[in-house]
Each structure stands twice: as structure tokens, then as C-alpha cells.
Amino acid sequence: MAKPDLNIVIANPRGFCAGVDRAIKIVELALERFGAPVYVRHEIVHNRYVVEGLERRGAVFVEELDEVPADAPVVFSAHGVPKSVPEDAEQRNMFYVDATCPLVSKVHREVERHDRTGRHILLIGHSGHPEVVGTMGQVDDGKMTLIETVADAEAVEPPHGEQLAFVTQTTLSVDDTKDIIEVLTRRFPDIEGPKKEDICYATTNRQEAVKAIADRCDKMIVIGASNSSNSQRLVEVSKKCGSDARLFPRAEALDWDWLSGLTSVGITAGASAPEVLVEEVIDALRAHYNVTIEEVTTAREDVIFKLPASLREEEAA
Template structure:
């Protein structure tokens, strides 16, 4: 007689996983390979997910940290979804490189906001995490000293601007909505005339994924966030789940990383995924639990998403809207 598997209720948060910016970035690499053949070069991880990066490597993408690792020639070079400092495309132009910018349009929006504030004579505060590629790219849009990074309310308390009446703030797109709210409130209290974005900088996908994990956290014994350790939005999901009522929340890259010793006795499990984690890894995690538990799955949807971003004009196929016009032969 076989031992009966323990029952486990799995709540799948929705939306989860890939956002429109990540889909566009991956599509850019795959379309460049389709149109131009192997190899194409990608500066930094196209998105923060090892599985995605390894998959693209197998298809012919070569990942580099800096442009000086790319040999001279006409091979395409792609900039990651997180955005790059202005010095990077300038260096690419100097070398006559064929480059494609996979920066998420919502990150580009923040770049444009920063440039507009700077042109209007404002000193800029960026709410974000030091060392994150998006922060490096945003701060690199303007001359040194034009943007001051604040990571928490203590940084706000210590910050003294040149002119408190000519101050504006922008934010990294992948932050915790709740944590950022506190920092913004601290800025607005200390600097009542500070200018904020016309529309919140934190992207729709980050907000939606945080709201969806909040909706399941308090009924779960454990919440697993499928994502990469260097993915800001994935790390924020873990924090949000803990704050929303599930102290036993953790990040896993894939099923093989699950620590089964901490799963003893759980009866309810929440699963979500960061914006750069593919659904195949979520399915892999659910299947791993099916091997050890009698699993019933309930999807908890808090929002429908239908956002789509177009590919760069150079990569659109003939006949697609906005495709380059071919000269008659």
C-alpha cells in the first residue's frame, strides 16, 4: 500500500511573469537573429533571468559586459531592457556599430522625464537601488551631479539640494509601491514644492504583480517567487508577500533550487513570478510540488494585462506597420 500524498492548495497569482517590456526585449534578440543570423551581441543580460539568457545563447546570442568586447564588423549589438547611459550609444556610433536599443519604453519614459527636468533647470532626485543597471542607465542620461540617488527615507533626511524650489524626483520602475510611497512622502514633506512625474514611474507590471501577490499572501503558509536574485522586481515581490501576511516567503530561480525541508507541514502555497521569469519555470515548480503533494491549483487574478510594445523599426518585417521601405531594385 502506497503512502498517500499530503494535500496542498496552490494559489497561482495573476498577473505574474513576463511583462511587455521583457517580451519586447527577448523578441528583439530573436528577431535580430532571424534577420541577421548568428551571432548577435547583447550588452549585459537582456533581462534578469538565467534561463532566458541561456536559451538565447543557444540560439546564437553572445553576451558581453562592455562594447569593447564586441569585435569590429557589422554584427548587431543589442542594449538590455534596463537601459544604458548615453555614453554607450555614443561609443557605438563612434565605432559605426549597428545597434538596437531594447530599453523598456517605460524606462525610456523616465529617461525623458529626467532630461526634461534638467533642461528646465531642476536638480533631480532618483529613488532607486544603487548599482542596479536601470539606475546606472538613468543617472547616465545626464552630466555627473545632475541626479542624486536616494534609497530610503534616511537618505532623504540627509539630502540638501542646491535650491529646494527647483527640485524634481523620478523613480526606478521596479520598486515596491509601498516602500516608494514612504520615500515620496518624506520628499514632499521636506520639500513641499518638489515636482513629481505626471504619471507614476513604477511600471504597470511591477504594480500589478505586487497587488496580485498581496491578494494571496495572507492565506498562504508559504509564498514562492520564481525569479532571479539580481531581479529587483522579483526581490520586491518577496518583500511584499512578507509584509502582506506571509512571513515564509522566498525566491527560487527554478524547481531544482527548492529547499524541501522547509515545506514540511504546509497546506497552502502561493506562487508568483517576477516580470523576467518565463511561465515554463512556474510550471516546472508546480510539477515539482505535484510529485510530493496532492495538489489542487486555484488562479487568483487581480488584473487583466493587454499591454504590447512594438519592435524597433529596423526589425519589422516587410509589410508590418512601420517597417523600413525597401528601395526598388
């Protein structure tokens, strides 16, 4: 019996961003320089395929520093950490390498500046996400308020008489964040925002690429982890554009009942999902369909972030 035809439309940009590339490289170079084990506080990026690959090479993932032997090197994840974490590491005389994405570090510096000038900070983000935990941990308790929704923005009552500023998590929905900012600027006309928006270039580019293909696809496959904020936002963006979307960590998790009867399907990947997982999904679709493949490119990315100075010599060698 002949396989049915399926047109696969692949979004580009997709997958790894410069911050993820840098974070993974930091762990790999730390393993080369120091040997196994190298400890990593929290998942270096939100992708089990990546994490398990590093574990096989000798990385040990932990949640807190008290799980790390005092004489072992430790890497902080790409999502950023509260100030208390490096302070604790220094008190323990631990050697650590900070793999925080430079675009997250930019938000941390904005928070510090607003705090120095006495502004109360509104953080647009998702409660419990490691990036939000790290950003809120840059200032003392009570100096920052989390805003998750437009309703939160309408209801928030900041401390009376204090000047205000806002920052955002880097992996949010561009459109949803715009709506929240419009409410905050209407309610608080003097609120200070970032000179350059906090949502990172890769998040924006991947969402725009999905918008470009969603209305051409019966359904959209988003490859990424369930705890990946930017991957979840790609699902939301696709649905808003009229294409049903679901998140799958890799090919073995595909729901073939959900995928049955298609004539076209879109594929994208979150910023922490490697290209090998995209290829894996395409191969799985080939086993069920006679496929044609089209790639739609909406932006070119050439961003590269420098490695920490402590590891640059290792890379050169």
C-alpha cells in the same frame, strides 16, 4: 504512503511583462535577420533560463562594447543604458538596436526634461542596478542624487537654491516608494514629480496580486532571479503581508525542508520569469503533494509595445 494535500494558490498577473516580451523578441528577430552571433550588452532581462536559451540560438552576452567586434550587431538590454553607450557605439560605427523598455525610456525623457529646465533630480532607486546606472547616465555627474531609503530622503541636502524634481526606478516596491515620496514632498513642497507614476504597471500589478493571496498561504514561492529587482520586491511584499516568502530561480533550487508541512503555498513569478518555470515548480510540488490549484486574478494585462522600426519588417516576414 499517501501524499499530503497541498492547496496551491497562483497569483495572476505574474511572469513576463510587455517590456520583457519585447526585449526577448528583439534579440530573436536580430538573430533571424543578421544570423549568429548577435551581441547583447548586459543580460537582456534578469533571468538565466531566458539568457541561456538565447545563447543556444547564437546570442553572446557581454558587459561592455569593447567586447563586441566592430562589424557585429549589438542589442542594448531592457534595463536601459547611459547616454555614453549609444554615443560610443556610433563613434565605432556599430549597428545597434535599443531594447530598453519603453517605460524606462519614459523616465529617461523625464530626466532630460528636468535637466533642460535646470532642476536637480532625485532618483528613487537601488544603487548599482542596471536601470539606475542607465537613468543616472542620462545627465552629467552631479545633476542627480540617488535616494534609496526613507532615511536618505530625510537626510538629503540638494544643491542650495536649485529647483528639484524626482523620478523613480520602475521596479520598486509601490508602498516603500510612496513613503519616500511623502518625505520628499514634505521637505521640498515645490518638488516636481512625474505626471504619471514611474513604477511600471507590471510591477504594481504583480505586487497587488501577491497582496491578494499572501494571507491565505503558509508560504510564498517567488520564481525569479536574485538580481531581479521586481522579483525581490515580490518577496518583500509577501513578507509584509504575513506570508514567509523565498526567491527561487527554478524548481531544481526549491528547498524541500522549508516547504515541508505545508497545507497551502502561493506562487508568483517576477516580470522576467517565463511561465514554463511556474509550470516546472508546480510539477515538482505534485511529486511531493496531492495538489489542488486555484488561480487568483487581480488585473488583466493587454499592453503591447512596438518593436524598433529596424526589426518590424523582419517580424512581418
